[in-house]
Amino acid sequence: MKRPRTLRIELASAQPVYEQIVSGLRALLVSGEFESGEQLPTVRQLAIDLGVHHNTVAEAYRVLAEEGWLDLRRRRGAVVLDRRDPKATPEAKQDFRKHLEELIAKAITNGVPRSAIADRMVEMARKLGQGGTR
Amino acid sequence: MKRPRTLRIELASAQPVYEQIVSGLRALLVSGEFESGEQLPTVRQLAIDLGVHHNTVAEAYRVLAEEGWLDLRRRRGAVVLDRRDPKATPEAKQDFRKHLEELIAKAITNGVPRSAIADRMVEMARKLGQGGTR
C-alpha cells in the first residue's frame, strides 16, 4: 500500500524552500516511508508539484545526496539508498541537545503547554525505542 | 548566586546572528535563568561581548520584546518581564510536532544513536513535568 508522503512547502516562510524540502524529505526517509532502491520524483516533476523551480528541488536533492540518503545521477533520477552506516559526527549529540532546548523554548513562547510538549517528546521517544534500526 | 548565562554566537553559522541571540536568550528565559525585573545588558554592551554590531543585538531584543519577554525602552535598557500569560497560538502545537520530527531526523542523519535521542527527550520531558509554571 502506498502512503501519501505528504510534503508541503510554505513559500511565505522565512526558511528557504530548498531547506524545507530537505527537512521534509529527510523526516520521511528516517521514518522509513521510502524503501531503498525506490525512485523519487524527478526534480522537474517535484518542482511542478510544489510550484517551485526545478533548480530549487535539485539543490535539496543535492544536500540529501551529500548526506548519503540519495544516489543522484543524470537520466536516472534520485534513488533512495540503504544508509545503515551514518558517520557519527562528534558534536552532533551536543548540537541536538541545544536545538532541542531551543525548540522547547520556542514552543513555550508560542503558548504550547509544557505538559503537551512533554507528552509529545515521550511519545516520540517510545517510537524511536521500538522502531527498527533502519 | 549568579549563574554564568553563557551565550555563544557562531558568526560562521548559516543561522543569522540575531536569530542565534534570540534562540539562546529565549532558552535562558524559559529555563528561569533571569528574574523578572532584571536588567539585560545594553545592546552596545552585549554587542561588544559577542563581537557584533549593536544593531544586530537590537534586532534580537526587538523580537523578544514582541514575544513579551522584554520591556524595551530608550535610556532604560531591556528589562525582563513576568510573562505568565502566553497567548496560545492555535497551530503552535502542530508546528512543534513537525519541527521535533525534523530535528530528530537531522540528528539521526548526523549519526546520533536513536537511543541517545530518546533518552534526552525523556529527560527533558521529566524536567518540564517537575518544573514550576513559570
Place this chain on the structure above:
DNA sequence: TTGATTTGTATATTGTATATGTACAATAGG
C-alpha cells in the same frame, strides 16, 4: 551506431535579507 529525449547540472540574473555605519530621538541625571 546514431539520434532524440529525458534527466541532472552549471551559470548569470534578480530580489530579498542580514549585518553594519552613521545619524537621530528620547529620557534620566546633574
Place this chain on the structure above:
DNA sequence: CCTATTGTACATATACAATATACAAATCAA
C-alpha cells in the same frame, strides 16, 4: 536646561535564495 546614555531609523554593502536559460550526460528506439 544641558549632557550623556540608551534604543531606533535609515541607507548601504554583501551574501544568499530562487529563477531563467542553456548545457551535458545517459538511456532508449530505430
